[in-house]
Amino acid sequence: MVDENILIIGAGASGLMAARELAREGRRVTVLEAKEKTGGRILDIPASGSTIPFMLGAEFIHGNAELTFELLKEAGIEFSNISGKSYFSRDGKLEDYGSDQEFWPEFNEKLDLLTEDITLTEFLDRYFKEEQHKELRESVIRFAEGYDAADANRVSVLSLKKEWEQDDQEHQYRVEGGYSKLIEHLENECLDAGVVIVTGKVVSHFNWSRGFVEAITIDGERYAARKVIITIPLGVLQIKDGSAGAVNFTPPLPIRMGAVRAMGFGSVIKVVLEFDQCFWPEDAGFIFSNEIIPVWWTQNPSPSKVLTGWLAGPSVEKLKDKPESELIEIALDALSKIFELDSKLLGAGLKHAHACNWTNNPFSRGAYTYTTVEEPNAAAVLGNAVQETLYFAGEGIYHGPQIGTVEAALMSGREAARRVLSGY
Ligand SMILES: Cc1cc2nc3c(=O)[nH]c(=O)nc-3n(C[C@H](O)[C@H](O)[C@H](O)COP(=O)(O)OP(=O)(O)OC[C@H]3O[C@@H](n4cnc5c(N)ncnc54)[C@H](O)[C@@H]3O)c2cc1C
Numbered sequence: 001m002v003d004e005n006i007l008i009i010g011a012g013a014s015g016l017m018a019a020r021e022l023a024r025e026g027r028r029v030t031v032l033e034a035k036e037k038t039g040g041r042i043l044d045i046p047a048s049g050s051t052i053p054f055m056l057g058a059e060f061i062h063g064n065a066e067l068t069f070e071l072l073k074e075a076g077i078e079f080s081n082i083s084g085k086s087y088f089s090r091d092g093k094l095e096d097y098g099s100d101q102e103f104w105p106e107f108n109e110k111l112d113l114l115t116e117d118i119t120l121t122e123f124l125d126r127y128f129k130e131e132q133h134k135e136l137r138e139s140v141i142r143f144a145e146g147y148d149a150a151d152a153n154r155v156s157v158l159s160l161k162k163e164w165e166q167d168d169q170e171h172q173y174r175v176e177g178g179y180s181k182l183i184e185h186l187e188n189e190c191l192d193a194g195v196v197i198v199t200g201k202v203v204s205h206f207n208w209s210r211g212f213v214e215a216i217t218i219d220g221e222r223y224a225a226r227k228v229i230i231t232i233p234l235g236v237l238q239i240k241d242g243s244a245g246a247v248n249f250t251p252p253l254p255i256r257m258g259a260v261r262a263m264g265f266g267s268v269i270k271v272v273l274e275f276d277q278c279f280w281p282e283d284a285g286f287i288f289s290n291e292i293i294p295v296w297w298t299q300n301p302s303p304s305k306v307l308t309g310w311l312a313g314p315s316v317e318k319l320k321d322k323p324e325s326e327l328i329e330i331a332l333d334a335l336s337k338i339f340e341l342d343s344k345l346l347g348a349g350l351k352h353a354h355a356c357n358w359t360n361n362p363f364s365r366g367a368y369t370y371t372t373v374e375e376p377n378a379a380a381v382l383g384n385a386v387q388e389t390l391y392f393a394g395e396g397i398y399h400g401p402q403i404g405t406v407e408a409a410l411m412s413g414r415e416a417a418r419r420v421l422s423g424y
Pocket of ligand 1: 247367
């Protein structure tokens with residue numbers, strides 16, 4: 001018998017947002033989540049004696065994230081501006097990072113002239129191939145890889161333009177207590193409205209026809225409904241048929257899965273280290289370098305003694321099979337070079353350490369989405385419901401400049417719920 005339920009697969013920001021919107025309108029909703037806990041790529045670990053948790057997933061609010069702010073306000077969760085100066089470490093010496101930014105006007109000038117979409121590498125080869133532009137090339141690629149987790153050989157340069165134009169580096173915030181406070185709020189709202197959240201359920205197959213869908217889990221359970229919103233990350237949907245972790249559809253969805261494969265899904269390793277004392281400049285915000293873990297940041301303006309390391313994009317490949325303990329060693333070694341300090345001494349002052357390789361996480365398989373030149377409209381293709389029955393949502397299925405963020409996930413979840421409600 002077909003249940004009147006609406007199914008949602010995935011209890012990250014997108015799935016919980018969709019569930020709440022539907023339940024508020026009186027729909028019966030069941031959420032199936034692969035992990036034992038909700039939050040997905042929002043993953044905070046409480047830090048004893050500190051109000052700031054160790055944030056292994058999302059951490060910042062980037063610029064004008066309207067829906068995020070709206071939800072934080074309604075939940076009474078505070079957020080604060082991040083602060084601090086940016087440094088670049090060269091040969092163990094910290095320099096003002098400002099000098100590295102001088103190239104951007106020239107880069108943007110050329111970008112403004114571009115009418116056709118090409119990859120970032122093609123763009124740099126076309127306009128900045130000469131030796132005199134070496135630093136510009138390095139700087140731009142570092143930003144695309146570090147910030148967007150993108151592969152310069154695939155990413156659409158026009159999509160970067162759109163995103164970077166909107167990006168407001170001056171207005172970056174952190175949620176007090178971490179983004180998991182927002183997840184808690186959404187989850188509580190869902191539960192209060194009668195949503196059933198079932199954790200530990202890994203969906204591997206969907207049987208569907210118009211007005212009917214059955215989600216089958218790897219332990220053989222079947223959940224039937226009239227409609228489903230699928231918020232499984234693109235990294236998981238990209239797993240090839242027949243490989244472990246793949247998600248299949250009967251009948252198949254060649255157009256939607258073609259769009260999934262055409263989208264970029266970057267890699268990231270995030271390392272969070274707490275020391276017994278600060279050995280970095282008090283005013284430091286971000287510290288960039290050419291070390292293997294190249295980007296580091298402090299918790300400024302908080303006096304916390306936590307440093308966070310970040311490696312994103314294709315360079316993650318070099319470290320992809322390293323266990324957490326080795327990643328922490330590598331991170332300490334990178335820090336010892338950045339600050340010209342003995343890595344053994346740094347290790348002795350280490351109080352807590354976490355390293356998370358999101359590419360190895362079976363339920364994310366990477367960091368977040370970027371737009372490629374292969375199919376710039378892939379997000380729109382995926383955003384179209386299949387026969388008013390299958391709806392895709394999540395950070396990658398979002399049409400604005402905030403692609404890849406918590407805001408994108410929330411917006412996409414709300415949009416999918418609205419589509420379900422209005423039947424288009
Ligand atoms: C290290 C890192 C740092 C980030 N930093 C920021 C930041 O500072 N600011 C920002 O805005 N964004 C950041 N992001 C991006 C942000 O975390 C994501 O865009 C957002 O959380 C995605 O939400 P989602 O609901 O679309 O997907 P997810 O949060 O991934 O939720 C999808 C859910 O589906 C579940 N799932 C997967 N497969 C299955 C299956 N087969 N069956 C059932 N369930 C399944 C997963 O377990 C997961 O809970 C960061 C991401 C990472 C990885």
